[in-house]
Amino acid sequence: MLKKGQNILITGASSGIGQALAVHYARNGAKNLFICGRNADRLNETRVLCQKFGTNVHAAIIDVTDRELVRNWLNECEKIADINLIIANAGVSSVTETPENIRNTFNTNVFGVINTVLPAIDIYKARRERLLGQKDNANSSLDQFIARTKAKKKAFFRNPFSRKYLGDIGCELYKNDNKSIAIVSSIAGYHGLPACPSYSASKACVKAWGAALRGQLKPFGINVSVICPGFVKSRITDQNTCPMPFFMPADKAAAIIAARLEKNVGLIAFPWPLRFAAWLVSILPERLSGLIYNRLPEKVSDKS
Numbered sequence: 001m002l003k004k005g006q007n008i009l010i011t012g013a014s015s016g017i018g019q020a021l022a023v024h025y026a027r028n029g030a031k032n033l034f035i036c037g038r039n040a041d042r043l044n045e046t047r048v049l050c051q052k053f054g055t056n057v058h059a060a061i062i063d064v065t066d067r068e069l070v071r072n073w074l075n076e077c078e079k080i081a082d083i084n085l086i087i088a089n090a091g092v093s094s095v096t097e098t099p100e101n102i103r104n105t106f107n108t109n110v111f112g113v114i115n116t117v118l119p120a121i122d123i124y125k126a127r128r129e130r131l132l133g134q135k136d137n138a139n140s141s142l143d144q145f146i147a148r149t150k151a152k153k154k155a156f157f158r159n160p161f162s163r164k165y166l167g168d169i170g171c172e173l174y175k176n177d178n179k180s181i182a183i184v185s186s187i188a189g190y191h192g193l194p195a196c197p198s199y200s201a202s203k204a205c206v207k208a209w210g211a212a213l214r215g216q217l218k219p220f221g222i223n224v225s226v227i228c229p230g231f232v233k234s235r236i237t238d239q240n241t242c243p244m245p246f247f248m249p250a251d252k253a254a255a256i257i258a259a260r261l262e263k264n265v266g267l268i269a270f271p272w273p274l275r276f277a278a279w280l281v282s283i284l285p286e287r288l289s290g291l292i293y294n295r296l297p298e299k300v301s302d303k304s
């Protein structure tokens with residue numbers, strides 16, 4: 001789905017997974033990269049790494065918890081180039097669950113994602129309307145188009161052998177206009193974890209939201225994917241002292257994410273053994289899952 005020469009926006013690209021994704025896309029021919037973070041030195045490091053591949057890098061110091069700032073930034077980026085992929089990656093994880101840390105975790109991991117995704121949807125919908133206005137016949141509004149597509153889909157299910165439905169479902173008008181949103185959740189989002197209650201809850205929230213948005217935005221030609229990594233080398237995992245099974249370097253994680261985004265996979269959860277274990281425990285009766293989760297070690301042990 002994402003070809004060379006695309007324009008990609010990544011929040012939280014100053015380190016870890018976000019930085020690795022930026023470098024990956026730069027290496028693979030992204031035309032414009034829009035990146036943000038709060039730390040100027042680290043963000044600049046990402047900018048320099050990406051520019052080596054000839055990509056136009058637009059770096060901005062943005063705190064994703066600032067709703068208006070994020071919206072304005074996205075709108076400014078869209079003015080420079082039509083964005084094809086928006087990755088809401090910025091996130092935090094705290095070692096201790098103080099009231100302040102809990103609020104900061106939800107503000108960044110949930111509202112930071114909302115602050116990024118809502119303007120992304122508006123931008124994509126506006127572009128779709130613009131393209132429809134340009135290429136479809138003069139009286140084709142977005143609502144009429146959706147109604148027509150739905151009617152043709154219904155017709156298809158009544159008579160799958162009819163070829164009438166093909167025109168609109170194929171969405172020829174903007175087939176080449178990629179519009180994707182990726183939300184970075186976590187394997188920790190499969191269940192509330194006693195070792196990190198607010199972090200796992202924040203990730204569960206955006207995981208569910210992203211899954212729902214995928215269905216809701218499909219008729220608008222917007223692809224939504226939720227990314228649930230396991231343990232990846234980053235400033236977050238650098239704090240951990242607990243065992244981290246299947247720990248992987250950030251560039252490997254970025255390659256996996258990019259490959260699956262390209263195939264428009266809805267739930268990108270990896271590595272598979274962790275994904276399977278998290279899913280299995282999440283469907284167990286609470287007494288059993290509680291027994292397992294309560295035995296998991298603290299992320300950062302007091303004894304370390």
Ligand SMILES: NC(=O)c1ccc[n+]([C@@H]2O[C@H](COP(=O)([O-])OP(=O)(O)OC[C@H]3O[C@@H](n4cnc5c(N)ncnc54)[C@H](OP(=O)(O)O)[C@@H]3O)[C@@H](O)[C@H]2O)c1
Pocket residue numbers: 011012013014015016017018036037038039040042043062063064065089090091092093108112184185186187228229230231232233234235236237
């Ligand atoms: N590493 C893992 O094992 C793992 C596993 C599952 C999910 N994740 C998720 O992956 C995402 C990236 O985390 P990471 O592991 O790569 O950790 P990281 O190295 O700490 O990267 C986090 C990024 O988010 C940015 N950020 C944090 N708060 C921000 C804010 N308020 N406004 C703007 N940017 C902000 C940071 O930039 P500044 O420091 O410059 O502000 C940094 O670039 C997070 O959502 C995390 O929850 C990570």
